[in-house]
Amino acid sequence: MEQSSTEEATAAAGGSRIQRRNRARISEAALDVFAQHGYRGATLDQIAERAGLSKPNILYYFSGKEEIHVTLLNQLMDRWLAPLRRIDPDGDPLTEILTYVRRKLKMSQKYPRESRLFANEILQGAPRIAPHLEQDLKPLVDGAAATIQGWIDAGRIAPTDPRHLIFSIWATTQHYADFAAQVGVLVEEKSPTDGAEQFLTTLFTRMLQPRRD
Amino acid sequence: MEQSSTEEATAAAGGSRIQRRNRARISEAALDVFAQHGYRGATLDQIAERAGLSKPNILYYFSGKEEIHVTLLNQLMDRWLAPLRRIDPDGDPLTEILTYVRRKLKMSQKYPRESRLFANEILQGAPRIAPHLEQDLKPLVDGAAATIQGWIDAGRIAPTDPRHLIFSIWATTQHYADFAAQVGVLVEEKSPTDGAEQFLTTLFTRMLQPRRD
DNA sequence: CGTTAAGTTGACCATTTGGTAAAAGACCAC
DNA sequence: GTGGTCTTTTACCAAATGGTCAACTTAACG
Numbered sequence: 001m002e003q004s005s006t007e008e009a010t011a012a013a014g015g016s017r018i019q020r021r022n023r024a025r026i027s028e029a030a031l032d033v034f035a036q037h038g039y040r041g042a043t044l045d046q047i048a049e050r051a052g053l054s055k056p057n058i059l060y061y062f063s064g065k066e067e068i069h070v071t072l073l074n075q076l077m078d079r080w081l082a083p084l085r086r087i088d089p090d091g092d093p094l095t096e097i098l099t100y101v102r103r104k105l106k107m108s109q110k111y112p113r114e115s116r117l118f119a120n121e122i123l124q125g126a127p128r129i130a131p132h133l134e135q136d137l138k139p140l141v142d143g144a145a146a147t148i149q150g151w152i153d154a155g156r157i158a159p160t161d162p163r164h165l166i167f168s169i170w171a172t173t174q175h176y177a178d179f180a181a182q183v184g185v186l187v188e189e190k191s192p193t194d195g196a197e198q199f200l201t202t203l204f205t206r207m208l209q210p211r212r213d
Numbered sequence: 214m215e216q217s218s219t220e221e222a223t224a225a226a227g228g229s230r231i232q233r234r235n236r237a238r239i240s241e242a243a244l245d246v247f248a249q250h251g252y253r254g255a256t257l258d259q260i261a262e263r264a265g266l267s268k269p270n271i272l273y274y275f276s277g278k279e280e281i282h283v284t285l286l287n288q289l290m291d292r293w294l295a296p297l298r299r300i301d302p303d304g305d306p307l308t309e310i311l312t313y314v315r316r317k318l319k320m321s322q323k324y325p326r327e328s329r330l331f332a333n334e335i336l337q338g339a340p341r342i343a344p345h346l347e348q349d350l351k352p353l354v355d356g357a358a359a360t361i362q363g364w365i366d367a368g369r370i371a372p373t374d375p376r377h378l379i380f381s382i383w384a385t386t387q388h389y390a391d392f393a394a395q396v397g398v399l400v401e402e403k404s405p406t407d408g409a410e411q412f413l414t415t416l417f418t419r420m421l422q423p424r425r426d
Numbered sequence: 427c428g429t430t431a432a433g434t435t436g437a438c439c440a441t442t443t444g445g446t447a448a449a450a451g452a453c454c455a456c
Numbered sequence: 457g458t459g460g461t462c463t464t465t466t467a468c469c470a471a472a473t474g475g476t477c478a479a480c481t482t483a484a485c486g
Contacts, residue, residue: 018433018483036337041253044474057434059475116336119391123329123336124249126394133398141399158419163400164412168385171392175384178332181339185346186354187376199377206371206420231453231463257444270464272445427486434481442473452463 023061025051027075030068035116038124039069066128073121073129076114077136083107084140093151094208101169101200108177109193115177141166157208165207172200236274238264240288243281248329251337252282279341286334286342289327290349296320297353306364307421314382314413321390322406328390354379370421378420385413 015023029051033042044065048055062068083103087096108115121129141163148162176183176193183192228236242264246255257278261268275281296316300309321328334342354376361375389396389406396405 016432016483022433037253038251038333038336039254040250043472045472054435055474056436056476060433065474119332119336120251122392122395123251123332124254126398130394130398133395137395138398160415161408161412164408167388167392167396167409168412168416171384171388172381175380179335179380179384181343182335182346182350183380185339185343185351195374195377196380199374199381202373203381203416203420207416229453229462235463256442258442267465268444269446269466273463278444429486430484432481432483435479437477437479439476440474443471444469445471446469447467448465449467450463450465452461454459454461456458456460 019061022051022053022057025053026058026061026068027072031072031113031117034069034072035113035120038120039065039128042069070128072117073132076118077129077132079111079114080107080118081136081140084144087144087147089147089150093148093156094205097148097157097165097169097208098201098204101173101204102197104169104173105176105193105197105200108173108175112177112180115174119174119178156210158210160207169204172203232274235264235266235270238266239271239274239281240285244285244326244330247282247285248326248333251333252278252341255282283341285330286345289331290342290345292324292327293320293331294349294353297357300357300360302360302363306361306369307418310361310370310378310382310421311414311417314386314417315410317382317386318389318406318410318413321386321388325390325393328387332387332391368423371423373420382417385416 026047030042030047032050033046036042037046042065044055044058047068048058051058058068062071083100086103087100118129121127126133144166145162148157148165151157152159152162173196176196187195189195239260242262243255243260245263246259249255250259255278257268257271260281261271264271271281275284296313299316300313331342334340339346357379358375361370361378364370365372365375386409389409400408402408
């Protein structure tokens with residue numbers, strides 16, 4: 001009894017080696033397809049082919065297209081919110097925020113498909129992730145905004161709206177993943193994110209450096 | 214002969230009143246659907262229903278799904294690039310750039326569907342708009358970047374990478390249209406773009422205000 | 427080994443999808 | 457009004473899509 005509950009409860013790392021391997025393959029393939037075509041534009045056949053499995057076999061591991069999508073979204077949210085959690089209210093304000101910016105930029109660089117998956121979901125009105133936003137993201141952002149507001153009130157960074165500051169960090173960092181096709185046309189460098197790190201550091205330093213009013 | 218070429222050439226405002234009216238209805242409906250679901254996720258049936266026309270009737274006006282999409286994209290690009298063209302190399306640098314920021318933000322506010330349509334297309338790798346980017350967008354951006362670099366060289370705004378500056382303007386302004394579903398969860402105000410204008414003005418003012426090194 | 431459970435697949439299905447053909451209907455100049 | 461064009465619809469199609477099922481194969485393990 002205890003065993004069966006352990007087996008089925010989290011459904012995270014559970015299952016045999018085969019189960020873990022094939023679930024991973026499917027997630028990998030589905031991430032490609034959903035990130036590029038969005039939920040409705042993705043097909044099980046595409047996912048199956050890219051995963052090297054047959055379509056019925058995929059439906060042996062996931063109950064349907066939607067479950068695959070939701071699973072990806074859940075995995076994503078953890079990774080996505082991690083950098084925000086690491087902002088330390090007791091750290092140096094400018095350092096904390098610039099570190100956050102660099103972490104977010106690294107995420108765009110390292111997980112562009114995750115960024116696009118998320119962008120697609122939000123573009124479509126967040127039909128499947130809205131609960132997560134409300135329950136997980138919102139309190140986190142409220143906390144971060146309070147921290148930043150505290151820094152502002154203490155005169156340690158220049159005053160501004162914390163929430164819009166956070167939006168601007170998300171927007172500018174994720175842009176390099178979500179709009180890579182456009183950035184690639186307009187920039188010669190092999191890796192535009194190199195120039196991006198330099199630029200964003202400057203942008204948010206100038207924005208936040210405390211100034212005598 | 215001259216007449217027939219005039220009739221069929223541009224295919225813009227051509228056709229009878231009925232043609233113009235129905236083409237407009239279809240464009241309107243297709244913009245809704247493509248913006249929300251992306252190219253592959255959109256269906257002719259959805260477009261037809263929203264346009265109040267039958268599916269075959271839609272295919273009387275457009276040769277197929279792809280032609281509708283391409284038509285929308287073409288119409289979009291004109292409107293989209295207009296603010297960039299209006300940057301005046303002879304104007305006051307900071308004013309010019311802040312005016313550009315505000316115009317872009319207003320576009321996000323007024324044409325969120327167009328913004329999402331564009332975002333969707335780029336997310337998918339710009340398969341249908343890549344030529345436009347190369348031919349229309351790139352030279353425009355090159356010109357604007359040169360203008361900004363000129364201002365920097367003259368010491369009239371603080372030094373930075375012009376291209377990444379442009380990216381950051383696009384990213385921050387379009388964010389309020391493309392990620393509206395997320396912004397709506399996190400901000401109480403009825404119109405987050407109000408706070409956004411204030412914030413972005415501050416952001417780019419602090420970024421660009423010339424400083425004695 | 428052999429047996430049992432886990433994993434895989436080919437054949438199939440109902441629905442949806444982009445698109446077509448042809449006939450019916452609306453419009454318009456004469 | 458009448459002939460001819462422009463517009464719309466009804467009926468239809470082939471392909472694609474999400475999903476099922478029963479049969480088959482493979483792995484696990486005493």
